[in-house]
Amino acid sequence: DTLGKTITCLAAIAWKTNSSLSLEEVQVEPPKAGEGRIKMISTGICGSDDHAIKGIIPLKYPFIPGHEGAGIVESIGEGVSSVKPGDKVLTLIVPQCRECSACLNPKGNFCEKQDILPSSGLMLDGTSRFTCKGEKIYHSFRTSTFSEYTVVPEISVVKIDAAAPMDKICVISCEVPTxxxxxxxxxxxxxxxxxxxxxxxxxxxxxxxxxxxxxxxxxxxxxxxxxxxxxxxxxxxxxxxxxxxxxxxxxxxxxxxxxxxxxxxxxxxxxxxxxxxxxxxxxxxxxxxxxxxxxxxxxxxxxxxxxxxxxxxxxxxCLGDYKTKDCFPQLVTAYLQNKINIDPLITHQLPFDQLHKAFELYHAGKTIRCVLLF
Ligand code: APR
Ligand code: ZN
Known part of the structure; x- marks a missing residue:
């Protein structure tokens, strides 16, 4: 039982600008109030992750990349009500807090609580949930899906239909809406x-x-x-x-x-x-x-x-102007009803520990989307 305990697991870390990622054992703390800890099932490699690793989108180093993720909620912190342990979820590179000027406007979706431009690399309370060899590791976009477990704010995660195929549905977290x-x-x-x-x-x-x-x-x-x-x-x-x-x-x-x-x-x-x-x-x-x-x-x-x-x-x-928490579950349902086909958008699937091979294929221009499976 992992409830309330720190989990040690495998994650990919970008230690410095433009270096290749290293697979490391990391410690993932339990979620604090308003957060959930997610067991990742699949994650896509998106151009924006590559931008982050190369420093084109400037993040704080060292960090765990990845945002296009699908997983299952392992545990939740105090006050979390929209997801519970066992729920299938997507991670959200742009959150939907429902309180800021962007969320309250009927148009647009670039929530003020986003952590892309600029990026703090930290949870909403200003701290990180990851360490590696005793060193603090930063989050990317408050999603950090290149890890067997990650912690995300409740506003950066959404419950989806339990019938969703978890080995591919991650592309509805970015590629499809975008x-x-x-x-x-x-x-x-x-x-x-x-x-x-x-x-x-x-x-x-x-x-x-x-x-x-x-x-x-x-x-x-x-x-x-x-x-x-x-x-x-x-x-x-x-x-x-x-x-x-x-x-x-x-x-x-x-x-x-x-x-x-x-x-x-x-x-x-x-x-x-x-x-x-x-x-x-x-x-x-x-x-x-x-x-x-x-x-x-x-x-x-x-x-x-x-x-x-x-x-x-x-x-x-950004993300097709969709309010992410409201709309992504609807996209999942549309896929399950055969109204959108996501299958041609996924050209490769590889186990997470073959991340380097996946990036080689990406950099060689061979992939449309390579999905990593945990
Ligand atoms: N002219 C034409 N095509 C180009 C050029 C160029 N100068 N430079 C690169 N390309 C092509 C690449 O060959 C590749 O097929 O652009 C494509 C980019 O695709 P991916 O690397 O797969 O990236 P993707 O995930 O599609 O993201 C594209 O959208 O979300 C943003 O941050 C992301 O800026 C990135 C963009
Ligand atoms: Zn993306």
């Missing part, structure tokens, strides 16, 4: 419309599925890795562009292909340059440019000011 949600919930892609998707990784693939599901007639996929093209085509991309093989800027190619520009452009890479290309690809009058990729702290982009006043929309979108 990509699919950006297309169907934020942009509300319209039937017969034209779309361009910059970046055909995990997020880009989920965007493509959303565009296709909502009836886009043309979906242009852009990536520098042509190995991503066959799968993207299978998901609904009608035309693939590799900017490095073009003699002109990619936005010029997109404009030529569509006559004037697309109705919806999505950026799922995280580079200022591709954000500008996405903007310039949009229809001058009603085009909507959705920025999803997270870029390095000091990166900036500039747009030709004249291109703004004609009517285009620029919108940043």
């Amino acid at each position: 990509g699919y949600g950006a297309a169907v919930h934020s942009a509300k892609v319209t039937p017969g419309s034209t779309c361009v998707v910059f970046g055909l990784g995990g997020i880009g693939s989920a965007i493509v599925m959303g565009c296709k599901a909502f009836g886009a007639s043309r979906i242009i996929g852009v990536d520098i890795n042509e190995e991503k093209f066959p799968r993207a085509r299978a998901l609904g991309v009608t035309d693939c562009l590799n900017p490095s093989n073009l003699k002109k800027p990619v936005q010029e190619a997109v404009k030529e292909m569509t006559g004037i520009g697309v109705d919806f452009a999505f950026e799922a890479i995280g580079l200022a340059e591709t954000m500008v290309a996405a903007w310039d690809s949009c229809h001058v009058s009603h085009g909507v440019c959705i920025i999803i990729g997270v870029s390095p702290p000091n990166s900036k982009f500039s747009l030709s000011a004249q291109t703004v006043s004609t009517g285009r929309t620029l919108k940043g979108v």
Whole structure:
């Protein structure tokens, strides 16, 4: 029985910027008031975890990465009411506290209690629940799913349908809402419309599925890795562009292909340059440019000011604008009812202790999503 006791288990630690992760024995303290301790079942490797490990999203070292997680509640702290031991849950990179200015507004979802930008690496009370060899280890995004057990605030975890398949449902904690949600919930892609998707990784693939599901007639996929093209085509991309093989800027190619520009452009890479290309690809009058990729702290982009006043929309979108605690369980139910298909978004599954192999595959551009199984 682990109740109220510190658990010793395996976790991945990023000791310093851009180093490879090390698998270590860590101590995970019991949850304090308003927190739950979760036994992880699966976690995806997301571009944002890689950003964190590389320091592109600056976190405090050493930390345990990971946010796209599914698990089972092991124990809860005082005052926790929305989850109980034995519940199947998803971890939430963006919490929903229901009290802050963001949560109280009907639009948007970027709760003030988030711990991404900026990141403290600590629980809401300012302390950590992890140690390794006597040293304090920081949390990442208050989720830290690359660990057999993790502690999360109640606002960063949500109960899901007990019928959910735990070996894959973790992608509904980030990849699916971030990509699919950006297309169907934020942009509300319209039937017969034209779309361009910059970046055909995990997020880009989920965007493509959303565009296709909502009836886009043309979906242009852009990536520098042509190995991503066959799968993207299978998901609904009608035309693939590799900017490095073009003699002109990619936005010029997109404009030529569509006559004037697309109705919806999505950026799922995280580079200022591709954000500008996405903007310039949009229809001058009603085009909507959705920025999803997270870029390095000091990166900036500039747009030709004249291109703004004609009517285009620029919108940043995090997790498909879904209020996470309210909406993620509904996405799980939609999957169980065959209304969303997440299976094509998972290309690899590996045991957690093969994390290094999983990152090698990710860095070699071989994966859409690799899910680690505990
Ligand atoms: N031009 C075109 N494509 C590029 C470029 C570029 N300059 N640089 C990288 N790419 C492609 C990669 O080849 C890859 O297919 O972008 C894709 C990125 O996909 P992943 O690495 O799988 O990352 P993903 O999980 O999809 O996240 C993408 O969204 O959530 C954010 O922080 C995340 O910024 C990241 C982005
Ligand atoms: Zn993510």
